Amino acid sequence: MPIFALPLAFLGMLGVPAVVAIYLLRSRSRRFPVSSLMLWMDQQRPREGGLKVQKVQTPLLLVLELLAVACLVLAATNPRIRRQMLHRPLVVVLDDSYSMLAGGDDSPRNLAAKGLKEHLASGTARPVHLVLAGREIQVLGEPIRDISQVAPMLKKWIPRSPTANLEEAIALAGVIATREARVLVLTDHPPQQDFKEGPLEWWAFGRQRPNVAIVNAARTGGRGAGRCLLEVANLAQDPQRASILIRGLTDSGGAKRLDLSLAGGEVRRLLLKVTARGQPLRVTLGDDTLPIDNEVILLPGADKTIRVRLIVTDKTIREAVTRALEATGQALLTDKRPELVITDSATGGTGRLPGGVVQEPWPVRIIAERDAVTFTGPFVMDYSHPLTDGLGLEGVAWGAGKSSRMPGAPVITAGNVPLVTDTQRLSGVHEIRIQLRHDLSTLIESPNWPILIWNLLRYRGSTNPGLQRRNVRLGTDVVLRMREGAKDLRVLEPGGKTRELSLRGRTVAIRARRAGLHEVYTSKGKYTFAANAMYRDESDLRASRRGKWGNWLDEKTLRVEYKSIAWIFLLLALAALLGHMALLAAASVGMPK
Amino acid sequence: MDENFRQYLIDGQRAGMRYVLAQPPGAPRGVAGSEMGKSTGSSLEFMDHREYIPGDDLRRIDWSAYARSDKLTVKLYREEVCPHLDILIDSSRSMALGGTAKAQATLSLAALLAEAAENAGYSHCAWLAGEGCQKVPNGAAEPALWEGIDFEYEASPAESLQRLPPAWRPRGIRVLISDLLWLGDPVGMLSMFARKATSVVVVQLLARADVDPPRHGNVRLVDSETRLHQEIFIDAAAQRRYRRALARHQQNWHRACRQVGAVMTTIVADQLVRDWRLDELLALEVLKVA
Numbered sequence: 029m030p031i032f033a034l035p036l037a038f039l040g041m042l043g044v045p046a047v048v049a050i051y052l053l054r055s056r057s058r059r060f061p062v063s064s065l066m067l068w069m070d071q072q073r074p075r076e077g078g079l080k081v082q083k084v085q086t087p088l089l090l091v092l093e094l095l096a097v098a099c100l101v102l103a104a105t106n107p108r109i110r111r112q113m114l115h116r117p118l119v120v121v122l123d124d125s126y127s128m129l130a131g132g133d134d135s136p137r138n139l140a141a142k143g144l145k146e147h148l149a150s151g152t153a154r155p156v157h158l159v160l161a162g163r164e165i166q167v168l169g170e171p172i173r174d175i176s177q178v179a180p181m182l183k184k185w186i187p188r189s190p191t192a193n194l195e196e197a198i199a200l201a202g203v204i205a206t207r208e209a210r211v212l213v214l215t216d217h218p219p220q221q222d223f224k225e226g227p228l229e230w231w232a233f234g235r236q237r238p239n240v241a242i243v244n245a246a247r248t249g250g251r252g253a254g255r256c257l258l259e260v261a262n263l264a265q266d267p268q269r270a271s272i273l274i275r276g277l278t279d280s281g282g283a284k285r286l287d288l289s290l291a292g293g294e295v296r297r298l299l300l301k302v303t304a305r306g307q308p309l310r311v312t313l314g315d316d317t318l319p320i321d322n323e324v325i326l327l328p329g330a331d332k333t334i335r336v337r338l339i340v341t342d343k344t345i346r347e348a349v350t351r352a353l354e355a356t357g358q359a360l361l362t363d364k365r366p367e368l369v370i371t372d373s374a375t376g377g378t379g380r381l382p383g384g385v386v387q388e389p390w391p392v393r394i395i396a397e398r399d400a401v402t403f404t405g406p407f408v409m410d411y412s413h414p415l416t417d418g419l420g421l422e423g424v425a426w427g428a429g430k431s432s433r434m435p436g437a438p439v440i441t442a443g444n445v446p447l448v449t450d451t452q453r454l455s456g457v458h459e460i461r462i463q464l465r466h467d468l469s470t471l472i473e474s475p476n477w478p479i480l481i482w483n484l485l486r487y488r489g490s491t492n493p494g495l496q497r498r499n500v501r502l503g504t505d506v507v508l509r510m511r512e513g514a515k516d517l518r519v520l521e522p523g524g525k526t527r528e529l530s531l532r533g534r535t536v537a538i539r540a541r542r543a544g545l546h547e548v549y550t551s552k553g554k555y556t557f558a559a560n561a562m563y564r565d566e567s568d569l570r571a572s573r574r575g576k577w578g579n580w581l582d583e584k585t586l587r588v589e590y591k592s593i594a595w596i597f598l599l600l601a602l603a604a605l606l607g608h609m610a611l612l613a614a615a616s617v618g619m620p621k
Numbered sequence: 622m623d624e625n626f627r628q629y630l631i632d633g634q635r636a637g638m639r640y641v642l643a644q645p646p647g648a649p650r651g652v653a654g655s656e657m658g659k660s661t662g663s664s665l666e667f668m669d670h671r672e673y674i675p676g677d678d679l680r681r682i683d684w685s686a687y688a689r690s691d692k693l694t695v696k697l698y699r700e701e702v703c704p705h706l707d708i709l710i711d712s713s714r715s716m717a718l719g720g721t722a723k724a725q726a727t728l729s730l731a732a733l734l735a736e737a738a739e740n741a742g743y744s745h746c747a748w749l750a751g752e753g754c755q756k757v758p759n760g761a762a763e764p765a766l767w768e769g770i771d772f773e774y775e776a777s778p779a780e781s782l783q784r785l786p787p788a789w790r791p792r793g794i795r796v797l798i799s800d801l802l803w804l805g806d807p808v809g810m811l812s813m814f815a816r817k818a819t820s821v822v823v824v825q826l827l828a829r830a831d832v833d834p835p836r837h838g839n840v841r842l843v844d845s846e847t848r849l850h851q852e853i854f855i856d857a858a859a860q861r862r863y864r865r866a867l868a869r870h871q872q873n874w875h876r877a878c879r880q881v882g883a884v885m886t887t888i889v890a891d892q893l894v895r896d897w898r899l900d901e902l903l904a905l906e907v908l909k910v911a
Contacts, residue, residue: 057839065842
């Protein structure tokens, strides 16, 4: 099928009716009554001509003139046909976000796959690279060089990512592609900005659909009773009714159903009491256009209680520490197998540990130097250190010794005076030192003190074996710290697929690639976490559209892929004109003198 | 009859008041009357001498000549005749060619000639060459009273004469008013027309469109009589050919007229009705200014 590089030239076809009109008018005969035809009998009849405006009798001259006009117009449009056996590479960016699954069989994903197959079957794109654009960018398999490889490759495209990083994927496509390559983006929404001719085309197969989704869910309380927070959003213009089924609120396993009437765009927050201990909480919405965001699973939180032993002689410090520890709800003051020993001894041991202690506790030394001054800032903090998370020391008076020598890596300093340091031993134990003269400070009275204690507990807890979190959002990483000597990490994903992960050290990050319950098996134990698709922007299908943007047919494409066939029409026009001249010449020869 | 035709006759009659029909080179012959004929007769106007033949009237002997020559001769006197004009009007459709003054000129000329004849003391009769040659009702009266004239005949006056030859008055003047545009040898028709006539005048009345072919371009010629048509492209060459054909046709008629002793002239109808100048007939001495 030829294309016309200059379609405006088709306006020249207006010349065709003009030629016909001229021909008809020229051929029109005047009626002339005469007394007798006897004096005209030897006159030659006209070869052309007739009544005023009679139907075109298609004389050859008119046909040739029209043919010449048509051929010249077609030549002016610069018609081009695709060159044979010319292949151009194609990089296809596939939107891997889960909104592509909306609509079931009629989902943007299925429509995009179908459109891509049709395009590849009819075109000359070879080879074809597929790039999955999710939260991370991934090249899907080997380049496709034969049309038969398309369908099997597309089967691997199952959009589950919470977002689609299309810009990065397009940038990667630019790296993969050669200079002659084209880029095709398959998604469910329009581009942020329009673009015209060029190597990039954007095909969207989405459709505005109403959707009710669980956009937020959290569960508090470890293996004991707690609460559950749910946020259900009506991502539609019109009001919707939604029915929620909640299972696992109580140990008896009964289910609770809630019927909600949501206004257009409303986000309803639900707070539920959870009395069940240790079992998953399942929250399910009714079926709608996007099932993935209709269910969440909330596991009870891991027990993060840190056993703390206090060896603090100073009453004020002891009371302050005790109060802060109790406020966290994650500390157990005990002498048995302490994980953290808080002392105000600068150098002394952390006390005799009871027998059978497997793990050495972390000492936290609160040191009160005699020769101390009050520092009011500026304080320099290592914000990458877990102890500084959430601290804001503006306006705080911190009394500490003036010595700049304190073992450990500085975490918080006042000028060159270290106030908090962290020393990591070879065994992995961290020794925290805190310089503090409470009588010269306002730190204990500030909110920073419980934050510091909280960070301390969490820092210590992060090195304990187990999952940092048990309920995560789809696409995020779960950090697992394994027990000493653990081997063979295997993850059983929802749906039954198993993947093996390599171990480097005791900490591994596991990407939650699918929504649902994941089971992690190691040689030292089994862990479970739940991943939920709770992304409001991704569940909002109101911005989905269908359309095509961009045009590959630019000047470069015309030059590279198509060859001009205007010369054919020029030759035809020339032949028509020569025929026209020959006919006229023959007519003039035949005229009587 | 079309009322316009009557007006044409009236106009022609009025124009004819200035003219008298002249005696053509052949003196009129006819019933004895107030005009001098060419032959000898019993009028008082001396014409010629001849030798006495026994049986001649003794009163005609020119005794003076006998006294001079001792030869008996008799005097010849011009005969007295009553001259008559027959006007044959071609009533074919071509004589009323649309968009021209041909019909007007035909009838006006016929009326003019009739009036001129009256002025010269001639009797007249108008004839219509149609299905046959038939007298125009009231054709012997003044032209304004003529009736029954139309131009619907589809053939030529030659056919009319053959179909129904008229009872002409012998030894009269006969005038044919026609465009003469038909095929056929004119000699036969003229011979029939001129039989026993003293003088024959053929007036070829043509429209300007008959004389000048149409301008350049594609034309569809429609024969006003047969309704046949012919597509033709007019250019300068075609115009020349037409004029040559017309000239040949006229020459043919002139030759035929000479052969039968008739005179022929061509008058352009549009010009006639514009100024009523009859120079051609005056030149032929068919008419004289009164």
